[in-house]
Amino acid sequence: MGANQDGTNLLEVRGLTKIFGALTACDHIDLDIARGEIHALLGENGAGKSTLVKMLFGSLEPNSGEIFWNGQAVRITSPGVAKKLGIGMVFQHFSLFEALTAAENIALSLDDGSPIGSIAAKARALSYSYGLPLDPESMVGDLSVGERQRIEIIRCLLQTPQLIILDEPTSVLTPQEADKLFETLERLRSEGKSILYISHRLEEVKRICDRATVLRHGKVVGHCNPREETAASLARMMVGNEVQAVVRAPAEGIETAQPLLEIRGLTRKPATPFSIPLRNISLNVRAGEVIGIAGVAGNGQGEFFESVSGEVLQQDAASVRIRGKDAGGLTITGRRLLGAAFVPEERLGHGAAPRMKLSENLLLSRHATDGKAFVGTGGMVKSGAIYAASQRIIAAMDVRKSAPDPEAAALSGGNLQKFIVGRELDRRPSVMVVNQPTWGVDAGAAARIRQTLIELSRSGSAVLVISQDLDELFEISDAIAVMHNGELSKPMPIAEATFEKVGLLMGGAEPGHAEHTLETA
């Protein structure tokens, strides 16, 4: 890294290609990263961003292509080699060990043999100097997602890298935590470090990145200066065509409408030492409205969904009421029979059985509610009717697939999600509860799913959406409630809600406190 290399880029990638079976995940990628810049890598899910950075960090080996580091051709065969060169990585799916302390986690990625005690001291000092306070003795399993990310960042910085790769770092943060992260990144840039920033959030890319490289279907489709682009033009580059904007018609007369889903004083003890208890949650969802539940991942949303859907039964039958009937003691099937439908967060293994065909998955979730249509005399399955219904759903939701009736696991995440949502919508449920409706779904499909949820509510159903994506909640909700540490705030009408207010609640501020700071600001 001497002064004689001023003219060269820190990193140059030429023709990098990675093939998985029939899929070319990265197809002759070129990428230049200069010293002291924040470079965005943009693209939809499945565009090849993660594959590319895995090759840069040595977790995957490219099939062909070259990587130049400070002008020298290098082969990055393992993360160890990458670290030695000066490449650090903050992973999207955290690569932390829950049963170990923060200091132990950091020690594991440093290859020097220094004792844990001195590493803990160094980590503490560095974390405070960057304003990301960290307790090295704390057990990772007890920490929030934001705190875990701090460990990852500090761990990466302790290796004094020249290039830091961040893979979708803000997807798990509150808006305030994200601001803090941006400050850190700008400081790192001013120290001459380079940052490769992977995201599909266009606003933040416009805000902090100097240059952007856009990927689509494994190919580079353009380079640009994000500050000179609009979010819409960036989206067009990513998706390849215009993304249909979601239209939310005003909800009419919901003040007087009947609550179809009532949750009253829902309380649940933690099932495992790492899970969150639910504390006295109350919420009404009326006919004709969409209520969104925001919150940082791991604040009880999963536990809440399980309790509402009937995966876990309640002691108090009146704590969940569907269409005016006590449902707390009913199983999922019982609640479905009352007119409710549920879409869980995890698609494979939860929302659908991976090794079963789409039509079989349809029967699995609707054998009780559509017993007459799908099951004949003597319990014989009516394959023809089920197949026809599954084709109807596939057509309605524009599910792209390779065979007429493929196995669920053969579909991409977005297409499977469209099928699962469509499967439930097809019943015209009067209560619909969805957890993370568009997580990992490309923009086009996400817009379609969001639009159908709004339309379902406008046709007189109650829709409850749990999501970590604030943009999504602001797009579709009539009111937003925030879940923090197992407690649910009062729903805030969308007209009054702002990112700042919701963000403060996500970070655990008292509702009254949030109002106050906003008024005085």
Add this chain to the structure above:
Amino acid sequence: MDITVNILLTIATAATPLLIAAIGELVVERSGVLNLGVEGMMIMGAVGGFGAGYLTGSPWIGLLAAIAMGALFSLLFAVMTLSLATNQVATGLSLTLLGLGLSGMIGTSFVGQPGVRLPNLDIPGLTSIPVIGRLLFGQDPIFYISIALTAAVMWFLFKTRTGLTLRSIGDSHASAHALGIKVIRYRYLSVIFGGACAGLAGGHLSLVYTPQWVENMTAGRGWIALALVVFASWRPWRVLAGAYIFGAVWIGQLHAQAFGIPVPSQMLSSLPYLATVVVLVLISRNKRLTMMNTPASLGQPFVPDR
């Protein structure tokens, strides 16, 4: 007094093979691998140890052969589960079945032959001290190895960087791989260490406990060792406690049967199992601590994407 010393000595002899096999399996499971083949590796160690000792006349060569036999046999498991990513439960079970059958075949000509026994320690002046002399300075060499091994494993797992790395692999092999830790290499070495320990435990049976070869002479001790690891929530000192509780109640009930206590012998024979489970469940009441010590990736095959 002599009776007490004798009883204590027999307890140690009964506990030692359990302790060694369980400590070995503990290291394997801490790395995230579940090897249900302990019984098979143990019996292979027993037959190998007896055979080598019988043929050469040296119990020390027998001891080395027992260790080598267990390690070699575990290598088969390692290749299957780690390189070929087969199901660990099925592979472990078949390893046990294979070991029981193969050892019977190898040992056909050893049945009824007189074996050699590892001599007890005898330090002039120390061993003859009343009571503690024989307990501390007069036992068989494998007893001392077992205690040293437990201490060494404790130190290794919780005080060294390599031990921390091993535990991290057991917690999440995907995270470890992402950091560039050589998951498969660590697991190979762990499995082989576990195999060597199981072989040594088997060697204890055929070179110390009952210096002869009898088919199926491990009599389920491998399974008890496996259970000890889980009930001890993967903590070495608890494995030690568990092994000795089991040994104590085992010897106790033998004496009780000899005295003719009017309790059905089947009931008495089941006591060691019951007592061990109860005691270990009581000491691992702390759910949180148990979660922290349970290797989260236990039993899951690891296939790095390349």
